[in-house]
Amino acid sequence: MRIPLRYHDPVLQKQLIHSYVSGLMSYRARLRMRGLLQQLPELEAKLLIAEADFQLLNANLEQAAPSAKSWTQIQSRLGWQVERWWQKINYWRAASAALSLSLLMAITVQVYHPEQDVLSEYVPISYVGILNGDDTEASLAAAVHRATDAEDAPWMMTLHLTQPWSETAESASLWITDSRGRKRSMGQVQSQDTQQFQLTDSQWQFIQGAVWMELIADNSGEVILQGQCLSLKKWQS
Amino acid sequence: MNETDEMLLARTAMGDREAFKSLYLSLSPKIFPVLMQLMHDRQLAEDLLQDTFVRIWEQASRYDLNKSGAYTWSYTIARHLALDNLRRSSKRRTEQFTGAEIELEVMESKMFSSSSHTQGKVDNCLSQLKGDQRQAVILSYCYGYEQRELVGVLSHPLGTIKSWLRRGMEFMQQCVSH
Numbered sequence: 001m002r003i004p005l006r007y008h009d010p011v012l013q014k015q016l017i018h019s020y021v022s023g024l025m026s027y028r029a030r031l032r033m034r035g036l037l038q039q040l041p042e043l044e045a046k047l048l049i050a051e052a053d054f055q056l057l058n059a060n061l062e063q064a065a066p067s068a069k070s071w072t073q074i075q076s077r078l079g080w081q082v083e084r085w086w087q088k089i090n091y092w093r094a095a096s097a098a099l100s101l102s103l104l105m106a107i108t109v110q111v112y113h114p115e116q117d118v119l120s121e122y123v124p125i126s127y128v129g130i131l132n133g134d135d136t137e138a139s140l141a142a143a144v145h146r147a148t149d150a151e152d153a154p155w156m157m158t159l160h161l162t163q164p165w166s167e168t169a170e171s172a173s174l175w176i177t178d179s180r181g182r183k184r185s186m187g188q189v190q191s192q193d194t195q196q197f198q199l200t201d202s203q204w205q206f207i208q209g210a211v212w213m214e215l216i217a218d219n220s221g222e223v224i225l226q227g228q229c230l231s232l233k234k235w236q237s
Numbered sequence: 238m239n240e241t242d243e244m245l246l247a248r249t250a251m252g253d254r255e256a257f258k259s260l261y262l263s264l265s266p267k268i269f270p271v272l273m274q275l276m277h278d279r280q281l282a283e284d285l286l287q288d289t290f291v292r293i294w295e296q297a298s299r300y301d302l303n304k305s306g307a308y309t310w311s312y313t314i315a316r317h318l319a320l321d322n323l324r325r326s327s328k329r330r331t332e333q334f335t336g337a338e339i340e341l342e343v344m345e346s347k348m349f350s351s352s353s354h355t356q357g358k359v360d361n362c363l364s365q366l367k368g369d370q371r372q373a374v375i376l377s378y379c380y381g382y383e384q385r386e387l388v389g390v391l392s393h394p395l396g397t398i399k400s401w402l403r404r405g406m407e408f409m410q411q412c413v414s415h
Binding site for chain 2: 019020025044048049050051054055057058059061062063064067070071073077078180202205208209
């Protein structure tokens with residue numbers, strides 16, 4: 001449905017948002033506003049800004065937990081069967097796994113040779129992308145992994161470039177697209193064979209939904225290299 | 238590693254039930270009092286809290302980190318579900334209140350800027366509004382009063398109330414965001 005042009009007017013948008021946020025709109029007007037919010041992403045963005053500003057009025061409300069049955073009812077409404085621990089298949093799986101592990105450890109202890117003990121430097125890769133281009137022989141491999149195999153080690157991105165993507169070595173940035181079609185830059189990429197940088201929390205959060213990577217020239221906006229991004233292991237906390 | 242609400246919401250969008258439960262445990266004690274204040278009814282507030290989290294689960298993939306924090310996004314869903322509920326019923330909510338209840342809320346809204354409810358910037362911005370206008374903004378935003386209820390409670394014509402609220406909201410957002 002086409003939206004009348006007046007709803008793109010920033011002054012009218014502001015009035016609508018204030019009226020909606022303060023609760024002044026009638027129920028029917030609220031339904032119409034909801035339709036507008038779904039069709040106008042910039043209006044929704046302005047609404048969230050207004051809510052962030054006005055929520056300060058409630059900032060010092062004393063926290064209070066709802067009753068325990070609320071969570072059970074949410075699960076039930078989502079169609080998640082609420083099971084007792086002994087009814088859960090995972091309980092039996094975990095019990096079997098624990099038993100198998102104990103047996104395995106017992107066997108390992110019996111056949112263990114200390115001289116074979118070598119420290120592992122293996123850090124599993126979580127996401128990988130191979131980027132190729134039509135006009136260049138260069139390829140860029142991108143991998144996301146922990147800095148070390150420690151559980152709380154920072155997340156890193158390592159890039160390996162087979163050769164410079166152009167003779168002029170124009171500057172370019174790595175862009176990632178997620179499954180919802182949102183794009184985000186991971187920063188500028190140097191025309192050198194291997195480089196590594198630490199991901200910020202928001203970059204790491206975004207990368208978990210990554211499906212496509214592109215190396216885009218900063219000046220011309222031309223896509224130099226591109227390729228799919230694959231999740232190699234299910235992300236876990 | 239301590240996960241932020243934003244990370245929990247991102248994992249919720251990927252269908253992670255454990256993350257969703259952690260998000261519920263983190264956000265529900267903050268959202269529930271807001272709903273209680275708007276609805277004045279514990280059972281209704283709990284029902285709306287459940288509606289809120291069912292919607293969060295269903296719409297988590299629409300959450301955009303670049304537009305807002307996870308709390309603001311969830312708080313917005315909760316508040317507007319509550320306001321929809323209040324505005325949908327044809328009966329005026331204050332008809333169910335006793336005179337004393339209304340009086341208490343009007344008193345609270347009067348004391349709002351000088352009490353410990355708010356601090357710093359918000360306090361300063363509220364103090365720049367005239368007394369009645371400040372009360373209208375607080376009763377409307379925090380307590381869910383509609384325009385006609387404010388006419389009765391504050392004893393001013395509808396046109397005045399509308400104008401106070403329109404200008405008050407505009408001023409408050411400008412003041413708070415600067």
